Amino acid sequence: MGIAMVELDPMESQVTPFFKYLTVEDIPASEREGKAVHKTIEVCELRFAGDRQYAPVVPADAMYRREGTRVITYAERFSEQYRQFLSGATQEASGTALEELTNYGITPAQLSLCRAVKVYSIEALNLMEGPQLKVLGTHANDLKEMARRFMEDRSSGSSAQREIEELRQRLAAMEANEEKQAYETEAVGRAAEGFREEAIEQAAFAHMTDEQIKGLIKERTGQAPRGNPSRETLLRMAEEIVNEGA
Structure with a gap:
């Protein structure tokens, strides 16, 4: 046999x-x-x-x-x-x-x-x-x-191998978590930068009255805003005009 x-x-x-x-x-x-x-x-x-x-x-x-x-x-x-x-x-x-x-x-x-x-x-x-x-x-x-x-010896080797595999899994999880945190931090940074730029743009018209902003819009577009828009709407319209002109 x-x-x-x-x-x-x-x-x-x-x-x-x-x-x-x-x-x-x-x-x-x-x-x-x-x-x-x-x-x-x-x-x-x-x-x-x-x-x-x-x-x-x-x-x-x-x-x-x-x-x-x-x-x-x-x-x-x-x-x-x-x-x-x-x-x-x-x-x-x-x-x-x-x-x-x-x-x-x-x-x-x-x-x-x-x-x-x-x-x-x-x-x-x-x-x-x-x-x-x-x-x-x-x-x-x-x-x-x-x-x-x-x-x-084989049992000890198996235990050591299991410990190594568990360590690899923990390291992989840590790396994945670090990558996630880095991505989230970058996303927050991009969002914060966007908010900052928007705040700067809004600040450029903050000293102007509603009538002055309407005048600016009419000057740039040839048409004054219709109705009685809120100041927030006027600021947004002014920002869009400036951005399009840029």
């Missing part, structure tokens, strides 16, 4: 499924034919970490569990490996490859020992206890310690 690795629930790493074809006798057909009739079925061999002897084989379509009225088969339980089996690809065990313990001191002989007792991942090794662990013999404690250190 070729063993590649894929990240899954650590508890699943205690069980390594291996789908294969198995030829068995078809009893009903044999009885009908009066001779042995065989058929090929899909089965799943379950390999348990640290257990050399126990490796049950179940039909791929056998029930693993029931959820209400829905039946979950072993093919569905290990759907990724089942798809790999059907496509002829290497069936991948769950967890992190034991080779990742090289920097922690694992030797080729220890790797071979682990595979011999159906331990294919660091997660599986880390979870082994009691009789399971004893199958590793004199290497048990060393291997268990390597797995523990690896899991601890």
